[in-house]
Amino acid sequence: MTTDSRTPLIGRALTAFATTSVLALGVTTVPAHAGPGGHDHDRADRGRHHAKPLVIAHRGASGYRPEHTLAAYKLAIQMGADYVEPDLVSTKDGVLVARHENEISGTTDVAEHPEFADRRTTKLIDGAPITGWFTEDFTLAELKTLRAKERLPQVRPGNTVYDGRFEVPTLSEVIRLVKAESRRAGRRIGLAPETKHPTYFDSIGLSMEEPLVATLRRHGLDRPNAKVVLQSFETGNLRDLAEMTEVPIAQLIDGSGAPYDLRAAGSPTTYRDMITPAGLTEIATYAEWVSPTKGLILPRDRATGATGEPTALVGDAHAAGLKVVTWTLRLENQFMATNFRVGTDPNAPGDMVAETQALLDAGVDALFTDHPDVGVTARDAWVEDRSAVAAR
Secondary structure (H helix, E strand, O other), rough: OOHHHHHHHHHHHHHHHHHHHHHHHHOOOOOOOOOOHHOOOOHHOOOOOOOOOEEEEOOOOOOOOOOOOHHHHHHHHHHOOOOOEEEEEEOOOOOOOOOOOOOOOOOOHHHHHHHHHHHOOEEEEEEEEEEOOOOOHHHHHHHHOEEEOOOOOOOOHHHHHHOOOOOEEEEEHHHHHHHHHHHHOOOOOOOEEEOOOHHHHHHHHOOOOHHHHHHHOOOOOOOOOOOOOEEEOOOOOHHHHHHOOOOEEEEEEOOOOOOHEEEHHHOOHHHHOOOOHHHHHHHOOOOEEEEEEEHHHEEOOOOOOOOOOOOHHHHHHHHHOOEEEEEOOEEEEEHOOOOHHHOOOOOOEOOOHHHHHHHHHHHOOOOEOOOHHHHHHHHHHHHHHHHHHHOO
């Protein structure tokens, strides 16, 4: 998504979801399931859900190591994760690196480097002012002088013993680790990269799609049967990626608001609009997965904070030919609905096994978790129980 292509891209996204909004109002039309540019895999067929749900390590085993470090990814694989997830941002010299945000004061020791003090600044990211240090103001060589630290030290104090030990990894380094650990484990580990703030990066001349696809190709991963899924909360860059690569696409869905590229284009389409049957049908024209936050699948009662009956979202997504991956399962009480909490300490472990299995019962095909060992244990027990029932 180059800077010159930004306006037509947003126009295409706006047009597509304007069509979706018309569908939501009850006007009958037939969406085109063939992606533009010849990316035609009959996405409905490719979207059929897995027999065994997948466990994706969210930013690695980030419940046990500082997130987006090679150590976190390696531990996640050792814990049995099927995929690991690197969030991607760009350096000044156009290298994709793994950080949750391009602002890095909360995940690195950059504030302790006096040589970079003058790079602290305030920028408008997706329409909001953010103050700190940003990856796009550093070359890769400069970023490599920083060290990662725990993002949630009050919640996960045990992880702080690893502060200062690990570098900020590049996407290529993550891929090489995943390949090496796949050989070591004797099983093929998947990769689920997420592009962060693609419209913003495009606006400053650091398009993410081209280096992402080039990196996949360089490592032999630009093929339909590669264990790779590309994700974003925005829509236009996913449509571009669907034209550029053969790997599956996942549309992330937040619980409120709207994709930034659509907001920037003046579209009224929200994430809620995108998970109507019509919206899901539109997503299926460029993606194989839809990835809603877990509250859209198991909604919480406003009075009690407990989950109720599942919504129709999973069934509607499957009917549109989409697989469903939900996010994010974390072990600590504060990240759970009240019916899965244990005790009153917000940082103490809750019953993540029960939460995982409730989402699996709701029909999800995969889930993101900071604690892949718990996710794998819960998933395997759920599969075993289902097999035992089926054998009776």
